Amino acid sequence: MKDNIKDNIYEDTDVIVCGGGPAGVAAAIAAARAGVRTRLIEMQGCLGGIWTSGLMSWILDCDNKPGIMKEIIEKLEQRGAGRKARAKAFICDPEEVKLLLEEMCVEAGVGIRLYTMVTGARKSGLDDNKRISCITTESKSGRQQWKAKVYIDCTGDGDLCAAAGCGFDIGKPVTGEMQPMSLIAIIGGVDPESVRAFDNSLPYLEDRTAKQNFLEELRRAGVEPSYTAPSLFHVRGDLFIVMLNHEYGYSGINAGHLTEATIEARTELHKMIKALRGLGGIWENAGIIYTAPMIGVREGRRIHGRYSVTLDDITNGFSHDDSVCKVTLE
Ligand SMILES: Cc1cc2nc3c(=O)[nH]c(=O)nc-3n(C[C@H](O)[C@H](O)[C@H](O)COP(=O)(O)OP(=O)(O)OC[C@H]3O[C@@H](n4cnc5c(N)ncnc54)[C@H](O)[C@@H]3O)c2cc1C
Structure with a gap:
């Protein structure tokens, strides 16, 4: 990639969210509602990830989640497009989910770009070369570069983090074996x-x-x-x-x-x-x-973050000050 990127930036915004699954949609809506210019980039032809492109619209462990998850569930229920189900789960119509997520994003002011895959990241040289200066996408429009103050990786596979050079693990420690995939x-x-x-x-x-x-x-x-x-x-x-x-x-x-x-x-x-x-x-x-147009992949890259949750944390029910939600098992 050339170093002189200044004139080749397709869009310069505040926040870019890569991947429009449940995580990406929630991140983008939250950012846009906070008043910042937000771009959501998704490689499939709809938002929703596993809920829609993956056709797995059986949402586990959602009963105790506040915020955007709660809003989505209430709106789907009001439309008769989903219902509370066994094991505190929620079952909904994937087609209605596509429509609702688009509506919620548009209403919040999120700029949606579908059919566009995030393929690369360029570093700025600032902070020991740890900052992303722009990302690259590939689509029918060709190769494009996008710039933001903040980039959020919600690809499920850690595509953006990997492109930016973050460390990651994959599969089981010794064999590298990954969880099985399912086509729904x-x-x-x-x-x-x-x-x-x-x-x-x-x-x-x-x-x-x-x-x-x-x-x-x-x-x-x-x-x-x-x-x-x-x-x-x-x-x-x-x-x-x-x-x-x-x-x-x-x-x-x-x-x-x-x-x-x-x-x-x-x-x-x-x-x-x-x-x-x-x-x-x-x-x-x-x-x-x-x-489903997209096979369900249970396991992608596990990006090295600032902290790695350990088995002890889980078995001892360790709670973190910066936790965002509770996870419960049936
Ligand atoms: C087969 C299967 C069964 C499951 N069963 C259940 C279940 O019964 N109940 C339950 O609650 N959870 C279930 N899960 C887990 C659930 O899928 C995940 O918790 C959830 O999908 C995580 O949301 P996400 O937004 O992080 O990822 P995803 O839903 O995977 O969304 C990622 C999005 O990013 C997009 N994307 C990926 N790479 C790029 C890129 N480079 N550029 C642009 N866009 C990109 C994808 O197209 C997708 O839309 C299951 C998962 C699988 C695979």
Whole structure:
């Protein structure tokens, strides 16, 4: 990259948020509401990350969150686009989430840029070369450079931090193995009452979980899912979210791996739903409406921050003065 960047800056603003998933949208709205010029850059064609592009709109542990999370949930409930569910979770319609997040960002004054990937960071030479002077994006508009006073990395993978030279860990300490990926799908043609025993969004009927029942049902159909806790979540009408697959041995920061995992997962999803349909009865009209445009990556880079949470911190319930929210497990 050339050093003389002054005249090549596409936009000069106060805050740039990279990645428009749940974290990025909240960061951008909060910044804009605080009165600073804010740009949100997202590589997919919508905001929402895993909730929308990933189709996993089953939001765990959201019941005790104040602030923007609470606002989003209340607004979705008012629109009839989501409902409180089992285990203090919230299930919502991914399409409605896309619309709401865009509306909230526009209302707050966030400048949204979709279809644009953050690909690089240039350092200024200030503070021992630790400051970013501008970032680079790639899109249909070509390569562009953007400048801000503050940059926030919400890519989920730490793309911006890595580009800026921050240290990071990836995978398990010895093997480097990463958590499996899952491609989520929306299926239709299923009557909610008939599949009540398999619906993971509702309270369990007996001492067996909905996931156990669903696994047994898939086995009855003659198939074995790669995810042994397959999940079905009722969204609305006859539409359900399904998570059936776990793709092991792939890295979320390797485009070749992402491609292979997606192709493998989509093949499995179609096979599973076809097998269920083959059972007839309550499944006779079941079909995939849509597979997620983005495979769900559970684990990206773990950027070295000023402090690393340890196992002891977790087991001892250590609380930090600068904590932003509580995390609880079912
Ligand atoms: C398969 C799977 C199942 C999960 N199940 C649940 C669940 O049941 N309930 C639950 O509450 N949580 C679940 N999670 C966890 C949840 O996804 C994360 O906690 C949440 O997504 C974190 O939000 P985020 O905004 O940090 O990241 P993400 O949602 O990943 O958003 C990151 C955004 O940044 C964009 N982006 C990435 N790189 C770039 C780049 N270089 N330039 C521009 N944009 C970029 C992406 O397109 C995306 O929109 C699951 C995760 C996965 C993968």
